Structure formats: C-alpha cells, structure tokens
Amino acid sequence: MFSAATPRASNDQPVPRHVAIVMDGNGRWAKRRFMPRGMGHKAGVDSLVKVVQAAADRGIGYLTVFAFSSENWKRPEEEVSGLMSLLIVALSKHLTKLESDGVQIRVVGDLTTVSSKVRQALLDACEATAHNDRLVLTVAFNYGGRWDMVQACQRIVADGVPADQVTEATVSRYMAMNYAPDPDLFIRTGGEVRLSNFLLWQSAYAELVFTDCLWPDFDGAELDKALAAYWQRERRFGDVGQDEPPEAGLAVNTSGN
Ligand code: FPP
Secondary structure, rough: OOOOOOOOOOOOOOOOOOOEEEOOHHHHHHHHEEEEOOHHHHHOOOOHHHHHHHHHHHOOOOEEEEEEEEHHHHHOOOHHHHHHHHHHHHHHHHHHHHHHEEEOOOOOOOOHHHHHHHHHHHHHHHHOOOOOOEEEEEEEEEOOOHHHHHHHHHHHHHOOOOOOOHHHHHHHHHOOOOOOOOOEEEEEEEOOOOOOOOOOOOOOOOOEEEEEOHHOOOHHHHHHHHHHHHOOOOOOOOOOOOOOOOHHHHHHOOOOO
C-alpha cells in the first residue's frame, strides 16, 4: 500500500505523504479573547508557521492549507481586506525562514480575481522557494474544489482532448495540484464536520480527521493526535482489508454449485 520510500515515524508507522488542512476557528478563538476576528487570523498565521515546521520534522512531504476560499469573498469587506494584507505581511515576515528551512511554497486557486499586489506576493514567494524540496507548502488561495474541476474541464476541452480519451488520469493531470500525490490525511480544525469545497477531487480516499481544536491552538502536538487517528484507520481504497474474511455469498459460490 505504501511504497518502500514512504518515510516512517518513530513508531514505524508510515507518515502520510500529503496532509491537507482546513484551518478553521480563527474567529471564535479571537471572540473568546474579546479580540477582533483579525487577531484570530493573525494568530492563525503563527500557528501555520509552527505546523509547517512540525510537518517537515515528521517527514510529511506535502502540506496544503485552505487560506482563502472562493466563498470567503462573502465575508465583510474589512475582514477580506484584512486577510489580503495579512497574507502580504505574513509572506514578507516568514519567507526567509521558510526558504532556509527547505520549504517550497506553491499556490493553487484563481489568481485572476485577486489584486495584483497579492498575486505578486504569492508568485514571488513561489519563485523564491522553487528550488526547495523538504516540504511543499501549497497555499490554496481563492480556491474551491468545484472551481478546480471546472478549470480542469475547460482546459481539457480547450486542448481538444477527445471525449473518449478523458480518463480519471487525464482529469488528475489537469487539476491544479497535479504535482502532488492525493492527500492521505485531511484535517479540519474548529469543530465543523464538512469539506467546505476543499480538494474535492483529490480527497476521494483521504482519511478525514475533524478536531474541535481551534486553528490558532493547533500545533505539533495536535498534528501528532491527527497522525495517531490516521494510523488507527485501515486504508482499503475500495478493496477488502487484508484480514477480511471472504463475503458469505462469494464463499458459497466457490463450491461450484
Ligand atoms: C477560518 O476561520 C479561517 C480562514 C477563513 C482563514 C484562514 C487563514 C489563516 C489561518 C491565516 C493564513 C492565511 C492568510 C490568508 C494570511 P474562521 O474565520 O471561519 O473562524 P470561525 O469559524 O471561528 O469564525
């Protein structure tokens, strides 16, 4: 199931190659402290920086975080512009360290509708870290799983791929994250139990872990809890488990009668 090259944790369990996170709960974290929501997002950035380091230390190769969804534009204008400014500040504050820590930053999402300042900050960060290979941090920005599927379909059609040649592999190649394996582990913080349009195609077989921990409180220890939950799961990818007895009906049929 896991290739020989899969890194193993100290408990000899396979480390997920790709972890995707919906970083939810910033607003509630701030509210509980009688702070404006923006302070929660600011604390969320600090949390993200810690978790990137923790993920790299544990041998996770790909970490993908939902920083701004296609639906987040519906938030009050002040919060949206605050998130945009925070992104620019966060990149300028943390880029040097991320770069020297071997983190490669990539971005997925519709950048055509974000401001040129934000777009440029993201693209500059990608360019500055393109040579790194310790951990690929993908920032999903103005991203939605449905958007991703639509853009893939549009490009398949634009490339003139004949309908009967469109396979699952074709679609995967046109998805925004075609450079990464599908997520093995999908974590959502903040207590909600839904996917919220994140990596819908890619997470078909991801193990889902939902935690009440609010994102600004999430750290390496919380990541370890999610990994422990992941290791409890038996990943079958639609097959039967190795120790699974044959289904009763099939066992009867093998008699040849
Ligand atoms: C959800 O919390 C979080 C977001 C919409 C943004 C996540 C962003 C960060 C962690 C910061 C890094 C990203 C950028 C853009 C700099 P919420 O506000 O929905 O929390 P709530 O559910 O408690 O209200």
